[in-house]
Amino acid sequence: MNKQLQEDLSSLEKIMQLVSRQGLDYLKQIDERYTVANGAAAPLGSLPEKGLGTIETLQQFNNRWEPLMVASSGPRYWGFVTGGTTPAAIAGDWLTPIYDQNTQAIKGDGDISAAIELETVHLLQELLELPDDFLGGFVTGATMSNFTCLAVARQWLGQQLGSDIAKEGITKPLPVLTATPHSSSVKSLALLGFGSNNITAVKTIEGNREAMDMAALEAQIRQLNGQPFILISSAGTVNTVDFDDFNAIAALKKQYPFWWHIDAAFGGFAILSETHKHLLQGWEQADSITVDGHKWLNVPYENAVYFIKRAHRLLQVSTFQNSNAPYLGDPLEQFNYLNLLPENSRRLKALPAWFTLNAYGREGYRYIIENSIKLARDFGAFIESCPQLQLLAPVRLNTVCFSLSGAAGDAKKVAAFLSALNKTGEVFMTQTQYKEQAGIRAAFVNFRTTEKDIERVKTSILRLLTAGTH
Ligand SMILES: Cc1ncc(COP(=O)(O)O)c(C=O)c1O
Incomplete structure (x- = not known):
């Protein structure tokens, strides 16, 4: 074995203690640590031919980068929508690379960590009072969750129009309606080939509101003359946290053909507030929902969940199936996350959430x-x-x-x-x-x-x- 690798393996206990001590020191003073980076790191030389080993590399990091780490999980970091990291979430996150599972199938010859992921999805569903007819999975952030949901929505739209978009591609503009989407939904639509210029803007309610004007929405739907479309709605706009009227959208869904997506990246957690849970009334009738973990769930980056109705499972598989790989099993017979979302190999992303949900309930x-x-x-x-x-x-x-x-x-x-x-x-x-x-x-x-x-x-x-x- 390479000498540095051999030495590091022998010093593992010391390495873990040093890292743990350092983490603790940082967390103990997080209330006082500055919220903006002060300066820049001194330049590094070139890649060492002979490695430094972990302990000296840690020293290097501490000399150059550590002083620039800001308190982004501290109590006064109010930019973007930045969650903290609960102690339990940190425990789960630390263990994730130690076990280093490749979370794909629930049954197989090896790793069964997907069963932990499904269990975590279920816990989150209970917390959010979402019914069991959704199937969820973990991705890196709300952007990827929106992407995943909208990819299945695209496949649904293709099916309505008689084509398999995953196989054939988009051949004509596909209608998408929305009022105040988060920029990440627009980015997802661009990536998915809809074209960000092809989104139809729905008027917002008059006055200081960002929610859809439901009469305007219905008028726009009528203009589509029965054509199926995708509707992206908001459970919490990023500027003013306005919510679309989900009961009203659910009523429209009974009359018109559309895939209903809700971006509830952080607003979904309003369900836990007795005075605000009404904002989410009817949201369980959506086809897909985005919820972020690294926001209000207070787990470390990169962590979000998509929820897609189980009834769309075949569409989801036809969107993401990792075809032409017989060694990875039959996508319809075997539950395997690699046929349900963008990534193939993936870490056990759910573990921090599993820890924190159990720890605090x-x-x-x-x-x-x-x-x-x-x-x-x-x-x-x-x-x-x-x-x-x-x-x-x-x-x-x-x-x-x-x-x-x-x-x-x-x-x-x-x-x-x-x-x-x-x-x-x-x-x-x-x-x-x-x-x-x-x-x-x-x-x-x-x-x-x-x-x-x-x-x-x-x-x-x-x-x-x-x-x-x-
Ligand atoms: C409503 C909403 N959706 C999506 C996102 C994108 O989240 P992420 O950066 O986790 O991908 C954000 C981020 O602030 C958001 O507020």
Whole structure:
């Protein structure tokens, strides 16, 4: 064996202890660690001919990169929709590469880790109160979940029109209707050959809303004269967390032929809040649903789930089957994830979720969701109370979308303020554009965030506003 590999194998215990110690040190000070990277790493020489071994490589990492690691799973990282990592999720994630299973089939000559994945999907289904007539699987993020669902939707549309798109390709434009899709759905449609220019925009409800105007939707459906189509709806738009009316969509589904997809990347977790669960009423009637793990479930990147109705299993297999590979078994006889989603070989992505769902249960998750909602409301109330700031939309769930008073038309001014705020290293938020206005988003998704964090950020903001940084 190579000398470094041999030495590392002999020092495995020490390596694991060092890594564990380092992880613990980082997590213990995550509340205080800065939220933006300060500087850049010194350049590295070339690839070593003779390896350094793990312990010295760790030292290298600590000298060059570790100081630049930001507290993205810390309590004041409010940019994008960034979940934290619960202790149990970390435990599951650490064990994933140690067992290094290749999660494909539930029965086979070797690995059966797909059974753990199915069990985890079931736990998540219970948490989200979704019926058992969905079959789910883990992918790397909500983007890939949207992609997976829309790929099966494309196959369904082809079937309605008498073709097998997986085999024959798209031969004519396929209708897709949506009001305020997340950019990742648009990206998925581009990748799937629909063409992002071929999406039909549905009008949103008048006023400060991002949800579909249902009368406008029905009028647009009528114009299709019975042609089947795909409808992409939102359980939580990314700027203002608006929800489409799922009961109304379900009623339309009884009258018109369409594949109904819901992007519920984070909004699906609203089901755990007694005061917000009504927003999801009727969602179980969709054909496919996207739910992210690395957002409100607080498991590490890369983790999301797709849910597709079991009734579409054959379509799903015809979309993703890994044909011409007899050594991988018959896709219709044997359950194998490689015939149901984009990847072939894959890690046991479900393990962090399996750990965290068992460790905290419904009660733990109810706390995380209710706490995030409350903190968003508190932060929103602060924005409203501050004359130099304005809310761009009411706080509907866990995100606050705001701007500088009277400056929402001035993207540079808003960017300068946000940059100064982020540079404090106290908090991280991201810029956005909402109905032609420049805004800032603060998304509450991390189980660690408390009222104290809100107070700290308020202080930083007030200090900047008093210093005239706006
Ligand atoms: C509603 C929604 N859908 C999809 C995505 C894409 O998620 P990911 O980055 O996990 O692929 C996001 C990310 O913020 C989102 O908010």
